[in-house]
Amino acid sequence: MSAAPDLRPRALAWSAAAFTGGVLLQADRLPLWATAVSLLAVAWRLAAERRRLWLPGTLQRALLALALAAVVLARFHTLNGLAAGTTLLMLMAALKLLETRGTRDERILVGAGLFLLLAACLDRQDLLRVPLYVAQTLLCCGALAGIAAPQLELLRALRLGGRALLLAVPLALVLFLFFPRFAGGFWAIPRGDAASTGLGDSMDPGSIMQLIANYDPAFRVRFHGAPPPRETLYWRGPVLHEFDGHAWRRGPERLRLRAPLEPLGAPVRYQVTLEPSQRRWWFALERPERAPAGRVFLTYDDQLVGTEPVAEPLSYEAVSYLRSRSPAPPPAQLREDLTPPPGNPRTRALAATLRERAPNDAALVAAALDYLRSGGFSYSLTPAPLSADAVDDLLFRTHEGFCGHYASAFVALMRAAQIPARVVTGYLGGEWNPIGSYLVVRQSDAHAWAEVWLAGSGWTRVDPTAVVAPERLHRGVLDLLPDAFPTRERLLHSPWLRALFAGWDAANSWWGTHVVKFSYEGQLDLLRRLGVRAPDAVDLGRAFIAGLLLWLLWLGLRITPRPRGVRPDALGRAYLRLCRALGRAGLTRAPHEGPLALAERCAIERPRLAPAVEGLLQRYAELRFGRGADDQAVRDFTRAVAQLSLGRWSGAFP
Amino acid sequence: MSPDADALVLARALETLETVILGKPAQIRLCLACLLARGHLLIEDVPGVGKTTLAHALAHVLGLAWQRVQFTSDLLPADIIGVSIFDRAQQRFNFRQGPIFTQLLLADEVNRASPRTQSALLEAMEERQVSADGTTYVLPEPFFVVATQNPREQLGTFALPESQLDRFLMRVTLGYPDAAHERALLRGGERRELLPHIGAALDAAGVLRVQRAVREVHVADALLDYAQSLIASTRERADLKLGLSPRAGQGLVRAAQAWAYLAGRRSVLPEDVQAVLPPLIAHRLERRDAEPHGPDPGLAAEIIRAVPLSP
Structure with missing residues (x-):
């Protein structure tokens, strides 16, 4: 070239x-x-x-x-x-x-x-x-x-x-729909620097704070059926067992699976789509019936733990019972959740007092909650800092904190009173997206609560935050304490922006599940809906080849040279424009009709147009079929056509 | 005379012709265009509609020398071309020219002659020269053949084959006059008697000049495109026995030039091509299932409609 x-x-x-x-x-x-x-x-x-x-x-x-x-x-x-x-x-x-x-x-x-x-x-x-x-x-x-x-x-x-x-x-x-995409990380190129987000495997009183200021979605949920009430939506995440007086940890990895649950009431069925978090937590409502299909376990503490960190958007179907009774674990397991907090003498003293007064464990839990309710505690996202004896500090000195503080203090108190207890982290509630009919659970919905073992009813959820700030159950933290957030998050909070965001989030979620995550299973499902019985990879290949051939055929038909299908030159375009104007005015040129024949017909059928049109048609005939038309003449003609105004034919004759 | 003056004169000549052949202005114009395009003309019709009168009138108006030959089955080529006669006094053969040595030859009932005679005439038409006894004689300029034939009469006739028909640029059919013109005919008496009274509008030199002017009428590329697609369409049609020949294609453009000239235009328009197409294909194209030589007025319109005119 x-x-x-x-x-x-x-x-x-x-x-x-x-x-x-x-x-x-x-x-x-x-x-x-x-x-x-x-x-x-x-x-x-x-x-x-x-x-x-x-x-x-x-x-x-x-x-x-x-x-x-x-x-x-x-x-x-x-x-x-x-x-x-x-x-x-x-x-x-x-x-x-x-x-x-x-x-x-x-x-x-x-x-x-x-x-x-x-x-x-x-x-x-x-x-x-x-x-x-x-x-x-x-x-x-x-x-x-x-x-x-x-x-x-x-x-x-x-x-x-x-x-x-x-x-x-x-x-x-065709490639998108039918090119067989095999499961597995074909595109799994090491990315290296992706940071993990969301709940960690440990919690100190401040760690949840970082999440609460984060408006990013953690996962989205589509319920099969009516969504349960908001205050029951406890999305269970990491369960923390070990306490060092300041922070809670999951403790050593133990591969213990959970025994079957005794359900009380109807199951809730739903689909969860996780955002990539680089962590292994899968989330489900309390309490999941069994582990969903996929590379995930349901552990003895009712937690879903994946075998690998979630690096890409991930969807799974889950079934949970909002009310259930968990089977009794071996006593050795229960003892692990009895380890009292180190230090914190005043808490131990309070626990002893409560134990003396309460006839049984359930009454003790109720008494402890009463203490939180009536003790002048308040919900705050900017609590005073705590010293080494964090539980003592919260319960007897600062009297303010948020979910992490209260869950931590409550579990410590329970353990001091010889009741097996553990901290559960996760998310509470979520934001209903009316456009997409699904629930968005954001990092800002992060929550922590307590779980105590009561003989007879098994592991029982106790949410001390709900006692201190009951409205937290019904509203997100953003609603509760708007001033605690930076301006950007507060702006996001205005109603119309929120509607806009709901629409955008719905579009994004559709894009994520239907386009980005369109998988081999999705392909097979599509074939099934197209009427292929029991489709497999071979059918997919056939569909791909058929689509490819159809496309080639279409392309071949398109590029077959059409008879004189060349794009008209400037003069031809101007003439076509004139003919279109005439057509609108009720005089349609027949494909074989020459300009003068058209002018003659115009004089007969639409005599009112004739004076304006005849000259132009003659000019076109001269330019097109006469001796050499120069560009200027063509431009003049084009301009004359552009300035022509014939109006629209109303049907009135002529 | 200037070309414009010639055009004016021709317009007058057309008017004159229309007073002789009543009610057929389009056919008269086509016949004239055919001659101006240097084409030979075939007039086909039943007897008594004025074929011969039209031929006479054309010769008269154009101011050409003309001869008439009545074709019969025993007519020999020599009767048209001429014979060599031995001159005793000079001791050599002298060629005596036949009636073909004229400017306008009226070949009446051409399909009555034997194929041999027909082909001799048609060769002369194409070559514009004749050969006799090894010598070639150039025919006068201009030279036209106006042939007539009667389609109905089948007995003792030899229909012209396609190859020879192709040498006629146009075939014109007159048809019966309408009622008003028929009445005028009935009242007016013998039309042929009018002929001596109409003056010649041109002469031989004038005809040649007009022919040159016709050749000068501009043919744009866009028009050639159109003519070409028209011709191609006749070859692509499955319902025709044969498409138009390249000679017919040349003739189409020439005839359109003449038509444009007669309309006073200096360049050919698609409308001109469309106007001369029917007589041009009349004797050339035939549907597979049609009765032979039957008039097919719809075919030309069909062909024209099938070829869109690009803008």
Whole structure:
């Protein structure tokens, strides 16, 4: 391909644009310096093209490449993995830009732009980014067109690229729906730096605070049937057994499975979709009937623990009983939850007092709750700091705190009174999304409560926070204490913004479950709905090939040369416009009708239009069939047609 | 005379012709266009509708020398072309020119002659020259053949084969006059007697000049596109025995040029092509299931409608 010399900068600009688009997509993923270096290279190369600046030679480029690779290695400690690999590729492509000479180099850069797009798609799949990805795809296709034919105007090249993309849309659809996607981490490229979020495996009085300020969704729930009342929605997470006087921990990993539950009442069935948390907790309502299908266990303390951290959105079906009686565990297990808190002498004294007065364990629990209710305790997200004897401090000195404080203190008190007790962390409630008919449970719904063993009724949930601040059961923390949050979260709280967010969250959730997480099972389900009985991977392959062939057929029919289906020139377009105007005015040109025949018919059928139209039709006949029409004449004709106003034919004749 | 003046004169000539052949202005115009496009004309109709009168009138108005040959089954090629006669005094053969050596030859009832005679005439039409005894004689300029034939009469006739029909640029059918014109005919008496009274509008030189002017009428690429797709469409149709030949295609453009000239235009429009298409295909295209040589007025319209005119 040899382009005229003055068209070369255009092709270069196209490739630089496609590459820049790819770099910008990485701006919030990769180190900022890498983005800066890449953009600098683009600017350098473009400036060099205009001003004949110095460009690095082969040796300099090689040294630069080595230096940049070393920097990447120093930063990531590897050249492998999505982040490190993408950074390296981006920097090397930037260097490549500095040595572009011909069409081939420019195409390589567009390829780099597309690769960067792919890397971004692998890493981030939010709905919000989709327009950016589409724009970058369009830019790259336009760049390919623009490099192949540099004489094309910007918009023409983009339109050409867009048309090619549109032609490929059915193929993309066929690939998406039917290309067999096998379970397992085909795309599981080590990501390295993803931070874990959500509840941890330990809780100190302040740790829940960090979550409460976080508005991100933790998971979404779709109930099969009416959703249970909000105050019963205790989403059970890590159960904490060990207390060091300040913080609670899960304790050593014990692989003990739970015995079957004795249900009291009807089951609740629902589907949970977890957001990636990099933790192993799966959440279910108290108490799950059994472990859902998947790589997850139901442990002896009614907790769902996955075998691997949740790195991608994950869906599962669960069944829970809101009321149930748990089977009696072996006495040795119960003893583990009796370890009294170290220190905290006043708490021990209070426990002893309560024990003396109470006839049984249930009465003791009620008395302890009474103490919290009447002791002047208040709910606060900014409580006074606690000293080493944290429970004593809370119960006898500060009298303020939030769920973590109260759950911790209550369990410590129970254990001091010789009642087996444990702290349960999780989420309470959630926000109903009326648009998507599902419940969003956010990090800000994080909660902690207590569980005590009562002979006869088994493990029983006691929520001391509900005693101190009963309204917490019905409203989120944001509602309860709006001033405790930064402005952004408070803004999010206005009703219309909340509605907007509900809509957006619904769209996002649909996108996540139906597009991003469309899985092998989803594919089989689709085949089943299409009428294939007992579909398997082979059927999927057949459907894919059938779709592919259909697409090829469609494409073949589309690109078959149509008889004189060429796009009309400027004169032809103006004439067509005139004919359309005549059509609207009630005079439709027959396909074979010549301009003068049309003028004659106009004079007979629509004599009122004739004076305005006849001259134009004659002019067209002269321009089209006469001796050489110059551009100016065509432009004049076009203008005359544009200025023509015939009005709309109302049916009145003539 | 300037071309514009010629056009004016021709317009007057057309008016004159219309006073002789009543009620057939379109056919007269087509016949004239055919001759101006240097094409030979075939007039086909039942007897007594004025075929011969039309031919006479054309020759008269164009101011051409003309000859008439009544074709019969015993007519020999030499009767048309001429014979070499031995001159005793000069001791050599002298060629005596036949009636073909004229500017307008009226070949009446051409389908009555034997194929041999027909082909001799048709060869002359194509080559515009005749050969006799090894010598080639160039025919005068301009040279037209206006042939007539009667489609109904089958006994003792030799229908012209397609290859020879193709040499006529147009086939025009006159048809019966309508009631008003028929009344005028009945009242007006013998039309042929009017002929001596109409003056010649042109002469041979004038006809040649007009023919040159016709050739100058502009044919745009867009028009050639259209003509080409029309011709191609006749070849693609499954219901036709044969499509239009390349010669017919050339003729179509030439005839359209002449038609445009007669309309006073300097360039050909699709409308001109559409106007000359019916007589042009009349003797060339035939449906597979049609009775031979039957008039098929709908075919041309069908072809025209089937080919869209690109903007």
